[in-house]
Amino acid sequence: MYRRTFLTGLAGLAISGPAAAQMMHDMGNMTGHDAHNMMPMAGNKLVLPEGQPLRELPRLMNQASEAGLFKARLAAEPGLVRFAEGLDTPVLLYNGGNPVIEAHEGDRIEINFKNGIPGEPTTVHWHGMPVPADQDGSPMEPVVSGSERIYAFDLPEGSAASYWFHPHPHGLTAAQVYRGLAGIFLVKPKSDPIPAEYGDTVLMFTDLRIAEDGSMPASNMMDLMNGRVGDHVLVNGQKNPALAVAKGEKRRLRLFNATNARFFRLKFENAAMVLVGTDGGLIEAPVAVDELLLAPAERVELIVSFDKPGTARLTTLDYERGWMGPGKPEEAGMTLLTANISEKPAPAMPPVPVKLRTIESLAKPTVTRRLVLTESMKGMEMEFLINGATFDMTRVDEVSKVGQVELWEIVNQADMDHPFHVHGTQFQIAEHEKDGQVTKPSYRAWKDTVNVVAGETVRILLRQNLPGPRMYHCHILEHEDLGMMGTVDVQA
C-alpha cells in the first residue's frame, strides 16, 4: 500500500501530487538563496510573545469513582491555537489541548478514544509504557477516522515514570505529531522518595513552524531528510515562559522532548541541576550535571536548586547531530524557560535524598541481536534502513521470547545521529563504542530511547515481559515514517 521511498513519504505527509511535483521542480532549480528560503529558519519568522507565566497543561480528569481505576474519554480532533497575536493556527489536539494523564502504579487504565481527525487514521501509542501489544497503538492497530476504541491496561508495580503518548499511524506519525497531537502520562509510585516540597512540574518541549498567516507549512524535502525542525521551541505551548521561584527553592522538573527531530543540549544558567530520573523513572541515586542532551522522545527528571536571586535561564548549547544539506538550524543560544528568583528566601527545603531506589541489573543476555542503521540516496529518493530494509508491516524482523534477556547492538553507520526507541519495555545501556573507544554508563537507568551518534555503536540490555509484535525505530519521526523501523515478535 505504501511504497517505501522518499516520494511516498511526501504523499504520507499530505502534500498533494501537483504540490509534490512542484516541489521536486523547485528543488531541481534551486540556488543557494532559494534553498535558504525553503529552510525552517527562513527570514519571515513571526514574533511570538515571551515571558508569560508558565502554564500548566490541562489534566485529563478521571471519571471513575472506584479506587484503582482511571477511566476517561480522549478525542483527537482539529482545533485552533493562538500562538501569535491575532492569528489562529489550525492544529490537531487531544481534548482541545495536550493533556496530562496522572495515575498510580497498580491502577487499571481504560481510555475510550475517538478519532475525530477528518480523513486520516490514527492510533494512541503509550510511549515507553509496559502495556500489552494490542493496546499499544502500534501501526498495526489503526483507528479509522470517525471511529472509537478502548485502550485498556494495568500499570504494574515499579512502572512509575514520566511517559508520553502520541499517534503512530503508518506513514502519518510525523505530521500528526507536529500538528499538535501529544500528551503526557505520569505514573506515580505508591510512595515517592522525592520530597513533596519540590513540587512536580511538567515541561513539555514542542517545536512550532508557523507561517506569516498563522498556518503550519507542510514539510519539505529537507524536513524528510533531517526530521522537521521548527522556528520556535515551545514549553507547554509557550515561548520562553517564566517560572517564579524563591531563593533557596528546589524544584522537581520533568522535561519531555516531544519534538519531531530536535536535539537539545541543555544547560541551566545560575541554577544547579541534579539528574534524578530518565525515561523509565528514577535512577538509583542523584547525579549532579552541568549539561545534558535530550534527544527526540527522551525524558529526564531533574531537581533544580535556585540558590542565587535574579534570573536562571534554561538554555541550549551547540550540538552537532550530522545535519544533511543546507539550512542547519541554530541550535545554540535559545532560551527555553526563564526562572525569576525572588530575593525573599523560600522556607527551608529538605535535602535531595541520597538514595532514590534500586534498579535490578539486567545481566547474562542469552541472545545477541545486531541492528545496523544506514541511509542511502538513490537519485532523489532517500532511504533510512535497519539491516538494509525499510519497514514492512507484514514482515517479522526478529523473533524473541517473553522474559529473555537480550543484548542489542545498535550500529549507526549513517552520517547523522538516530535516536533509537523500542516499544513495550525499558532497557539499560550496557556501553557506547565509537572509534574503538568503549564507555560504560556511570549509573544504572531505565531508558526507552537512546541517541546513537553517527558512527557509534550502542549496546543495550532488554527484556520484554509481554508477548506480541513490537516496533523498534528511529524517533526522528520523519525517519520512522520513511521506514527506519522494524518488528520484533515476542512469543509467549
Ligand code: C2O
Ligand atoms: Cu514514541 Cu514508536 O514511538
Ligand code: CU
Ligand atoms: Cu514508543
Ligand code: CU
Ligand atoms: Cu533517524
